[in-house]
Amino acid sequence: MRVYRHRVAGDSVAIRVPQTTEELDQFTAWAQRATVRGAIALDTETSGLDVFSDGFCLRTIQFGDASEAWVIHWERGGHFRRAAAQVLRKARRFLIHNAAFDWLVLDRHAGIALEDLAPRTRDTRVMAALVDPRQPQEGGIGTALKPLSAYYVDRTAPDAQGDLTSVFRSLGLTKANGFARIPLDHPLLNLYAGLDVIFTARLAPILSAALDRLGVRERLVDYEHEISRICAHMQRRGLILDVPFTHELNAALREDAQEYAGIAARYGVESVNSNKQITEALTGMGETLTERTAGGAVKIDKAVLLALADMDLQWKRLGVRTPNPLAEAILKSKRAGKWRSTYAETFLETVDSSGRVHPFINSMAARTGRMSVTRPALQTLPSSDQMIRRCLLADEGHVMVSTDFQAVEMRVLAALADVRRMKEGFQSGGRDFDIHMFTAQLIKGEEATEKDRKLYKGAGFGKVYGGGISTLARQTGASEDEIRRAVTAYDHAFPEIRRASARWQREARATGMVTVSATGRRMPLDRDRAYAVVNYQCQSAARDLLGQALINAESAGLLDAMRLPIHDEILASVPEREAKDYAREFERAMTFDLFGVPIVAEAEIGKRSWGSLYGATY
DNA sequence: ACACTCACG
DNA sequence: ACGTACGTGAGTGTA
Secondary structure, eight states: OEEEEEEETTEEEEEEEOOSHHHHHHHHHHHHHHHHHSOEEEEEEESOSOTTSTTOOEEEEEEEOSSEEEEEOGGGOHHHHHHHHHHHHHOSOEEETTHHHHHHHHHHHSSOOHHHHGGGEEEHHHHHHHHOOOOGGGTSOOSOHHHHHHHHTOTTOOOHHHHHHHHHHHTTOOTTTHHHHSOTTOHHHHHHHHHHHHHHHHHHHHHHHHHHHHTOOHHHHHHHHHHHHHHHHHHHHOEEEOHHHHHHHHHHHHHHHHHHHHHHHHTTOSOTTOHHHHHHHHHHTTOOOOOBOTTSSBOOOHHHHHHHTTBOTTSOBOOSSOOOHHHHHHHHHHHHHHIIIIIIHHHHHHOOTTSEEOOEEETTOSTTOOOEEESSOGGGOOSSSSTTGGGEEOOTTEEEEEEEESSHHHHHHHHHTTOHHHHHHHHHHOTTOOHHHHHHHHHHOTTOOHHHHHHHHHHHHHHHHTOOHHHHHHHHOOOHHHHHHHHHHHHHHOTHHHHHHHHHHHHHHHTTSEEEOTTOOEEEOOGGGGGGHHHHHHHHHHHHHHHHHHHHHHHTTOGGGEEEEOSSEEEEEEEGGGHHHHHHHHHHHTOEEETTEEEOEEEEEOOSBGGGGSSSOO
16 A cells, blocks of 8 residues: 655645555445545546546546545556445545536546436535635635635645646646646655545535534525536536538638738738737828727727727628728638637537537636636627527437526516516516616606617616716717716616615625625625625526526426526527427526516527527528 | 737626 | 726737
8 A cells, every 4th residue: 555644734644545455445444434424525636627528537536534535546447446436336425626527527437427426415616615706816715625725724735736737847748638647656646636635525614614604504505516416417418519510610710810811911910919010000090099998008999990990889881981991801800710719619629529519517606606618618609690609509309499587687686676666567567578678668758769778778787787877888889978867867766776785785894795695695795896786686696596497497307408507598408399398398497586576587499509599590 | 927808698 | 085887718919
């Protein structure tokens, strides 16, 4: 047996690495005793993060408690695998940091189904996010194992990932291939692999106590674990990529980007992404650039370039000036380049050998609990054109169904802030009630137009998000005077919003600058942006309605149909012949009564491709 | 590493 | 005293 000793928070801990069947028997005996005492901490070391790619492999599985870790070399096969698999099957409770990843690894590579392991798991990352959801960039600890361990357990907790990358370099390996190629017996790999479970085991009771002390309900912790499991389920299923189409699109976008970059080059712009070059060239053509960025540089963005190209925000000709051909070429080249590299290219990079992409869903990304989706970022595909979404398909014989909450943040605002006239509107208006038109009419009378609706929609969001006159004017395209009048009228019509904002800010200041959602979620407020509390309350309530909708949908038998959560929407792949029934069930799963305000959803049935829900049909 | 830009809700 | 749009992920250029 190889044994590595280390000190954690003043205690001596042991990392054991069995080499023989007898030593593996010692491991299983330890596991039997440990599972009687409590939960076993669990972690894996793998070749990388791309769980669904062909080259991926599971290298070690670590088990441990607060003072002892066992690193089982799965890669060696035979007895090693049997011993680890037996413990995975039999132990009653596991502690995992960022469980979704390990669930999927073990599901795919160790024969332990997500459905089997998830109900036995407590995720320390979920617990940490409920204690303090802030990311390091926002002044928080973050939810990574190392900074959490350093903060809660031992200041000197080693940075396993960081330290290993220097080991990789000394072995002639890189960050990208190091985890796959580092020898299985490398002492530092085993030491760090073992320490990770020891830290996880030690974090769990500390975080549990913190949640208790802060009054975070057990119910919320359970709820987040359910959502995490459902998201992992969606990730495992993935979406079909139309590979031939995506290759064609990739090539077409590359050609487009090159063609327009060629035009830009004729004006002296070698790289269309260099704002420095663009500024020089445009100034040389006699254009005056007045806008500045926060950092003081000349602002060259889409809005600036569109104005120079005589186009509105929808790229339609305005006819108010002579279009600047350089601005137009830059716009077109940049768009094609971004769409290719961020979307089409990433689709092709991440697709598995069976033709599916499995985006990573972080079920608790934002401070408000909002989820994020990465590799590829499927929550941010262009919606102005169907071409990118056209790459993704429903299953064979299926169609895409997208079910959206209707104006959920405004409904949530009405409910939480008890906005009388808004609540009356939502209560009497039924499922098609148009809050923004209602607002426009409230202020302008019955003759309110579609243009007024747009104006007051902007003003309405501005209220929710805490925007000012100038920002709202810029966003809506209306004049500052017009906006000022709208905002005044808005405040008059819905005086409860300002009162709720003041109340929430006061409550937060009284409790250490933390605002607590209706579900008990703790959201730290930045002292100099206390007005953001309205947004946090609305965004988190909307997120928790979506989370509950995911759970409701599973209860209704829709789990296998679900593909993605997109903030206020659930995307699903459903059998074509039963699409209407599925659509109705999704709408039901997304229907709530929130403090007397109806929360409603509308399903749209598309065709095979996701793009079919965005205009053209395929 | 940071600034800037751009894609979404 | 006053006013501040919110939340993400991702690519490229520059220092």
